[in-house]
Amino acid sequence: MLVYVEQKALEESHLLEDKDFEKVQHKLKPFKEGVDDLTDKVDFIICLGGDGTLLYVSSLFQGSVPPVMAFNMGSLGFLTPFQFSQDFKQEVSRVMQGSAPLLLRYRLKCVVMKHETGETTRNVPHVKNIQKEHKSLKTHKLVLNEVVLDRGPSSYLSNLDLYIEGRRVTTVQGDGLIISTPTGSTAYAVSAGASMIHPSVPCILLTPICPHSLSFRPIVVPAGVEIKVVTSICLV
Numbered sequence: 001m002l003v004y005v006e007q008k009a010l011e012e013s014h015l016l017e018d019k020d021f022e023k024v025q026h027k028l029k030p031f032k033e034g035v036d037d038l039t040d041k042v043d044f045i046i047c048l049g050g051d052g053t054l055l056y057v058s059s060l061f062q063g064s065v066p067p068v069m070a071f072n073m074g075s076l077g078f079l080t081p082f083q084f085s086q087d088f089k090q091e092v093s094r095v096m097q098g099s100a101p102l103l104l105r106y107r108l109k110c111v112v113m114k115h116e117t118g119e120t121t122r123n124v125p126h127v128k129n130i131q132k133e134h135k136s137l138k139t140h141k142l143v144l145n146e147v148v149l150d151r152g153p154s155s156y157l158s159n160l161d162l163y164i165e166g167r168r169v170t171t172v173q174g175d176g177l178i179i180s181t182p183t184g185s186t187a188y189a190v191s192a193g194a195s196m197i198h199p200s201v202p203c204i205l206l207t208p209i210c211p212h213s214l215s216f217r218p219i220v221v222p223a224g225v226e227i228k229v230v231t232s233i234c235l236v
Contacts, residue, residue: 002029003027003028003029004028004029004030004031004038004041004042005028005029005030005031006030006031006032006033007030007031007032010025010028010030033060038060038061039061039062039063040063042061042066043066043067044066044067044069044096045057045065045066045067045068045069046068046069046071046092047068047069047070047071047080048071048073048084049070049071049073049074049080050072050073050074050075050077050080051074051077051078051079051080051187052074053070053074053080054068054070054079054080054144055079055144055145058107058142058143058144059141059143059144062141062142065107067102069082069091069092069095070082071083071084071088072084078186078187079183103199103200104200105144105181105182105183105199106181106182106183106199106202106223107142107143107144107181108142108143108146108147108179108181108204109127109128109140109141109142110139110140110141110142110143110147111127111130111137111139111140112137112138112139112140113130113137113138114138124228126226127226127228128226143181144181144183144184145180145181145183145184145187145188146178146179146180146181146184146187146188146189147178147179147180148176148177148178148179148188148209149176149177149179149229149231150175150176150177150209151175151176157173157174157175157212158172158173158174158175158176158231159171159172159173159231159232160172160176160177160229160230160231160232161229161230161231161232162177162206162227162228162229163226163227163228163229163230164221164225164226164227164228165225165226166226166228170215170216171232172208172211172216172229173211173212173213174208174209174210174211174212174213175209175210176208176209177206177207177208177209177229178192178194178205178206178207178208178209179204179205179206179227179229180194180204180205180207181204181205182197182198182199182200182201182203182205183199184205185197185205188207189205189207189218192207192208192209192210192218193207193217193218194207194218195218197220202222202223202224203220203221203222203223204220204221204222204223204225204227205218205219205220206218206219206220206221206227
């Protein structure tokens with residue numbers, strides 16, 4: 001068995017001072033985020049931390065994510081059902097033997113592109129057809145929780161033109177917009193007034209952040225639809 005561990009974890013002072021750690025150190029293979037590609041190298045992940053740690057683990061794999069066994073050692077535990085304080089060895093053995101259910105989670109493909117002045121949204125290719133080599137591409141990521149577009153440090157309202165499957169739905173006026181998966185519905189979205197959604201429901205949740213108008217409340221659309229958000233002018 002080959003065990004991959006973050007390089008910065010191996011450099012922690014309390015590990016370097018532990019004599020028992022020296023006995024197993026040679027069995028660990030370090031990796032660095034953004035440098036080493038773990039695709040097709042990892043078959044199983046054990047995550048120690050809270051929900052934020054699990055989201056970070058998901059971001060390391062921009063292709064398919066291996067099965068993750070998440071132990072709750074943080075303040076939140078929506079995504080981390082296993083307790084490390086209990087008999088963790090027995091829990092790991094049970095999972096390795098195939099005696100635990102596997103829950104699949106949806107992720108969003110997030111693409112940020114430079115929108116040329118005068119260019120219509122129809123000239124932008126469908127998100128499924130946008131590759132990492134596209135000339136106007138700024139960001140290309142798969143996200144587990146949500147995509148948030150907000151006004152940042154600006155004191156003005158943001159104007160965001162929302163399109164679903166190429167059709168303009170509305171202009172979101174407010175502090176921003178949250179586009180979340182069912183997994184992300186328990187995070188920022190629920191704090192902004194949206195409902196929690198069971199992770200097995202195939203959908204995408206759209207939640208305005210402090211909307212200026214009462215005409216746009218949180219809405220749910222089917223999973224797999226293309227959502228385009230185009231920045232517009234700002235209002236005082």
